Amino acid sequence: MEIRRLGPEGTEVPVIGLGTWRRLEAAATRGEHVAVVTRALDAGVRFFDSSPMYGRAEELLAEALGDRRSEAVVATKIWTTSLAEGRQQLARALRLYGGHVELMQIHNLVAWREHLPLLLAAREDGLIDRIGATHYAVIRELEAVMRTGRIDAVQIPYNPRQREAEQRILPLAADLGLGVVVMRPFGEGELLDLDIGEAQLAPLRPFGVRTWAQALLKWGLSDPRCTVAIPATSRPPRIDENVVAGEPPWFGPDERELVHRLALSA
Numbered sequence: 001m002e003i004r005r006l007g008p009e010g011t012e013v014p015v016i017g018l019g020t021w022r023r024l025e026a027a028a029t030r031g032e033h034v035a036v037v038t039r040a041l042d043a044g045v046r047f048f049d050s051s052p053m054y055g056r057a058e059e060l061l062a063e064a065l066g067d068r069r070s071e072a073v074v075a076t077k078i079w080t081t082s083l084a085e086g087r088q089q090l091a092r093a094l095r096l097y098g099g100h101v102e103l104m105q106i107h108n109l110v111a112w113r114e115h116l117p118l119l120l121a122a123r124e125d126g127l128i129d130r131i132g133a134t135h136y137a138v139i140r141e142l143e144a145v146m147r148t149g150r151i152d153a154v155q156i157p158y159n160p161r162q163r164e165a166e167q168r169i170l171p172l173a174a175d176l177g178l179g180v181v182v183m184r185p186f187g188e189g190e191l192l193d194l195d196i197g198e199a200q201l202a203p204l205r206p207f208g209v210r211t212w213a214q215a216l217l218k219w220g221l222s223d224p225r226c227t228v229a230i231p232a233t234s235r236p237p238r239i240d241e242n243v244v245a246g247e248p249p250w251f252g253p254d255e256r257e258l259v260h261r262l263a264l265s266a
Helices: 023-029 033-042 057-071 083-096 112-124 140-146 169-176 198-207 212-221 236-244 253-263
Strands: 047-049 073-078 101-106 128-134 153-157 179-183 185-188
Touching: 023 033, 023 057, 033 057, 033 236, 047 179, 057 073, 057 083, 073 083, 073 112, 083 101, 083 112, 101 112, 101 153, 112 128, 128 140, 128 179, 140 153, 140 169, 153 169, 169 179, 185 212, 198 212, 198 253, 212 236, 212 253
Parallel strands: 047 073, 073 101, 101 128, 128 153, 153 179
Antiparallel strands: none
């Protein structure tokens, strides 16, 4: 699978997606989850990531997509030690998303050896397009999954303060032709709390960057081995700000180093 291509039959997917962890439920408490997803679709976002681990997020995403489901690349997950429950989670996802899921992932590598045959069969039957594996930390077991030759993508944390993926995972993904989904581009949100002013961001303006959030997103996506970043938000206006970071021109080494230094400044 070519880098930056996760859609059906290798079609292009915009590099800014939407994560749903915590934020979609937060939006739902204000009755805004449909507005968040609709705003994302209208802005050109196509990749939506969820999980049964995320409370009601899968259900809320399905509701919000509604009759625009065909415009979305849905990435969700199996998250259980039980093979029987894994089958149930897959079946539930298929029911929610119209009988088809573009990327089905094994969340945090939980019982991945047990669940992988299930997903391989689902891919063979055309129920899912691609298989992925995720983990909240970069660990050696993720390399083992990648080297099976049976998955299509990995989801990993990657931001200027968390760069372990550069050592082994990103090079291996490139060698194997795997897609890379970037989670936690803002850390756990702590990176957005930094007081980074306009003057500090001035060198990045030629790259379309006007905000610190855009700088962080473009930092990760400027690594050509990364396929899509999945910032989460509960506020519709934030969508437009994030999407801008998914457009070229991309940072070079100097710009990435600047963002790295700013991220370590506090």
